[in-house]
Amino acid sequence: MKRISPDSPSPQSKLKRVKEDPEPETGGFMNLDENLLYEVLKHVDARTLAMASCVSKLWLKTARDERLWELICTRHWANIGCGTQQLRSVVLPLGGFRRLHSRYLWPLSKPQAASPLPWAPPKIINSKPPGRWGKDEVHLCLSLLSIQYYEKMHFTSRRR
Amino acid sequence: MKRDHNHLQPNPDPSSLRGAPSTGKAKVWDEEAAQQDCGMDELLAVLGYKVKTSDMAEVAQKLEQLEEVMCNVQDDGISHLASETVHYNPSDLSTWLESMLSELNPPSTFDPFGAAGTAAASLDDSFLGPAESSTLTTLDFDNINRKQQKSGQQIFEEASCSDYDLKAIPGKAIYSQNTQPQPQTHDSSASSTPTNVKSEKRFKSTSGPPSPSDIFPPPPPAAASYGIPTDSTRPVVLVDSQENGIRLVHALMACAEAVQQNNLNLAEALVKQIGFLAISQAGAMRKVATYFAEALARRIYRFYPQNPLDHSFSDVLHMHFYETCPYLKFAHFTANQAILEAFEGKKRVHVIDFSMNQGMQWPALMQALALRVGGPPAFRLTGIGPPSHDNSDHLQEVGWKLAQFAEKIHVEFEYRGFVANSLADLDASMLDLRPSEVEAVAVNSVFELHKLLARPGAIDKVFSVVKQMKPELVTIVEQEANHNGPVFLDRFTESLHYYSTLFDSLEGSVSSQDKVMSEVYLGKQICNVVACEGVDRIERHESLTQWRNRLSTAGFSPVHLGSNAFKQASMLLALFAGGDGYGVEENNGCLMLGWHNRPLITTSAWKLTNKTTAISQ
Numbered sequence: 001m002k003r004i005s006p007d008s009p010s011p012q013s014k015l016k017r018v019k020e021d022p023e024p025e026t027g028g029f030m031n032l033d034e035n036l037l038y039e040v041l042k043h044v045d046a047r048t049l050a051m052a053s054c055v056s057k058l059w060l061k062t063a064r065d066e067r068l069w070e071l072i073c074t075r076h077w078a079n080i081g082c083g084t085q086q087l088r089s090v091v092l093p094l095g096g097f098r099r100l101h102s103r104y105l106w107p108l109s110k111p112q113a114a115s116p117l118p119w120a121p122p123k124i125i126n127s128k129p130p131g132r133w134g135k136d137e138v139h140l141c142l143s144l145l146s147i148q149y150y151e152k153m154h155f156t157s158r159r160r
Numbered sequence: 161m162k163r164d165h166n167h168l169q170p171n172p173d174p175s176s177l178r179g180a181p182s183t184g185k186a187k188v189w190d191e192e193a194a195q196q197d198c199g200m201d202e203l204l205a206v207l208g209y210k211v212k213t214s215d216m217a218e219v220a221q222k223l224e225q226l227e228e229v230m231c232n233v234q235d236d237g238i239s240h241l242a243s244e245t246v247h248y249n250p251s252d253l254s255t256w257l258e259s260m261l262s263e264l265n266p267p268s269t270f271d272p273f274g275a276a277g278t279a280a281a282s283l284d285d286s287f288l289g290p291a292e293s294s295t296l297t298t299l300d301f302d303n304i305n306r307k308q309q310k311s312g313q314q315i316f317e318e319a320s321c322s323d324y325d326l327k328a329i330p331g332k333a334i335y336s337q338n339t340q341p342q343p344q345t346h347d348s349s350a351s352s353t354p355t356n357v358k359s360e361k362r363f364k365s366t367s368g369p370p371s372p373s374d375i376f377p378p379p380p381p382a383a384a385s386y387g388i389p390t391d392s393t394r395p396v397v398l399v400d401s402q403e404n405g406i407r408l409v410h411a412l413m414a415c416a417e418a419v420q421q422n423n424l425n426l427a428e429a430l431v432k433q434i435g436f437l438a439i440s441q442a443g444a445m446r447k448v449a450t451y452f453a454e455a456l457a458r459r460i461y462r463f464y465p466q467n468p469l470d471h472s473f474s475d476v477l478h479m480h481f482y483e484t485c486p487y488l489k490f491a492h493f494t495a496n497q498a499i500l501e502a503f504e505g506k507k508r509v510h511v512i513d514f515s516m517n518q519g520m521q522w523p524a525l526m527q528a529l530a531l532r533v534g535g536p537p538a539f540r541l542t543g544i545g546p547p548s549h550d551n552s553d554h555l556q557e558v559g560w561k562l563a564q565f566a567e568k569i570h571v572e573f574e575y576r577g578f579v580a581n582s583l584a585d586l587d588a589s590m591l592d593l594r595p596s597e598v599e600a601v602a603v604n605s606v607f608e609l610h611k612l613l614a615r616p617g618a619i620d621k622v623f624s625v626v627k628q629m630k631p632e633l634v635t636i637v638e639q640e641a642n643h644n645g646p647v648f649l650d651r652f653t654e655s656l657h658y659y660s661t662l663f664d665s666l667e668g669s670v671s672s673q674d675k676v677m678s679e680v681y682l683g684k685q686i687c688n689v690v691a692c693e694g695v696d697r698i699e700r701h702e703s704l705t706q707w708r709n710r711l712s713t714a715g716f717s718p719v720h721l722g723s724n725a726f727k728q729a730s731m732l733l734a735l736f737a738g739g740d741g742y743g744v745e746e747n748n749g750c751l752m753l754g755w756h757n758r759p760l761i762t763t764s765a766w767k768l769t770n771k772t773t774a775i776s777q
Contacts, residue, residue, distance in 0.1 A: 080531065081531075081532070081533040082531045082532065082533060086530070086531060086535065087531065089530075089569065089570055090527055090530045090531055090569045090570075093568040093569055094527070094568065094569065104735075107735065108731065108734075108735060135724075136724060136727040136728050136731060137731060139528065139724075139728060140493075140728050140731050140732060140735075142527055142528070142531065143493065143496075143524035143527060143528065144524075144735075145527075146523040146524050146526070146527035146565075146569075147520065147523055147524055149523070149565070149568075150519075150520070150523035150561070150562075150565050151520075153561060153564065153565065154518065154519075154558075154561045
């Protein structure tokens, strides 16, 4: 069992207690059942959530829960007008929120290393705090997700 | 010093003796070389000039030649020398002389080339693209070059009349094949190279695109009669590619002009030269030049490309082009955004797509419709495409895939595919249109409308059919260039510029397989623009201004694409690898995607000017 590093950004104090516990198998924290773990992970940010999935099988299973990633995605994005159920019914079949985040939302919010274009208007992305997505970013990412899904669907079945 | 080259008058026809600015320099060196009569190169070395002892005689000869040539050369062949302080490394004297001679020879010795050269002199270096850079070279030469120069100039002497054949290729090196010590991948010995030795290594190390050499006919045997012994090796380092790049562009323009004037002999000679010049280039310029050379060759030899393409192959090319660069994605995104806005509030929508291909545009639209406030409308798609050759119903397959996709995201979906050789074969009655109160229609065309310009009257028929559909919106994406002018040379120039920019933008892409496929995809377009005529020439691109005129005459008025489309497009480019050069520009409500300030494709949206009178059209 891996130990959690002390500088993990998670605010939970329980994590710190683990370091002192010499027996990870029966340690208090590892007995955390799925539900409680889920509740805890609801509050972490994307990076932590991703790291959490590297800890153990139980943690992997829990951290991959789409609802958690849905929270990560929707927490900081602008209201795109549709209801939660509606959003779920589209995103989940097309690959889910975790994929939406890791492939599209997160790369889009990374600080851009590219030099500014000489004549195009200034990019909007950099002005937002990281992890904040506007309507256009969201729509773009959703479109890309759907294209990617269609491509996979279209081309795997073509190779008979 | 030997003076046995009396016949080396490089310029048979009198040309204006403009001041050769560097003559003074040559004279000084001439004197210095004359002083070192003992033939040792230590003395010259003390002065800073590296000359091999064995080369002394040749160096002196070259100096004489240089002096003669400089006195007789035409104006625009030499002025650039005056403007540059160090052109090549002058301390390597024989090299410097060689390069000076090779530079000066082509414009001064070849009259038609020079004539075309002046026409092309107004070209700017933008053809070369940002990839080219001048490199200084130092080379080790031997006897061969001097002899080859001599032979090249001799040849020209013998065939100075205007009705010349392949032997009289300008400037350099029609040298014999039989004594070449190094194996060459290119057989044709009668090809000319501007800097003969420099290109040698390039022949070996680059495989080059196979098509031009397949098409170029084998060299005439006459060249072998010169029998000049070439007994030593040719160590070669690099090529000054900017030098050759300029020559390449000039050669392309000269060839096009020759074709225009129906001077096919000249064109033939030039097209071979282009082939070899192209090999000496690197990157985008080489590929563009090769495709254009191939297209010119096809035009000259009347070896037209087979038009009906294997459908699955063209699909593959299309897909790779979609993946490699953002042009198609940009087109789809911006068109979809406009359609989405036009469909606001409608319960049943119908999209008629003139450019169905693999239907890559529609998943994103369906997803956006699925997520709109109030839920998705009923979505109907009519796809129109060319017939496929292997009896497979390609359009139906695409329809099935889209239907599966729609089902996943719970969008009511209906599909119909239509096979048509040309959009002009369509009629509104075939499309089973429903009343516009019930169903809102949008028409979409990505890179399809320009093909209709090949046949007179086709575009007007299509416009009238579109009007009968009574669409809410018509989205049109077209290339931003005028490749449909009446004069061949103008079309050639425009398309050379356009495709050079396009190929440049591909250079940054990551996957080399994708890149190659995209280049082939574009190469087919190049071939069509240059080699075909009449109804076969379907790549009749026109600029936004021209399309605006056509559409407003036909009864459409522009719809401005919103800022959402602009923002999404900008973000799309930001996400794209190698996206530094791309930029989105807004032009009176239309969006243009360009590379380094040159717009390449334009998305525009239109509506009927007067909906009620549409039926009577």
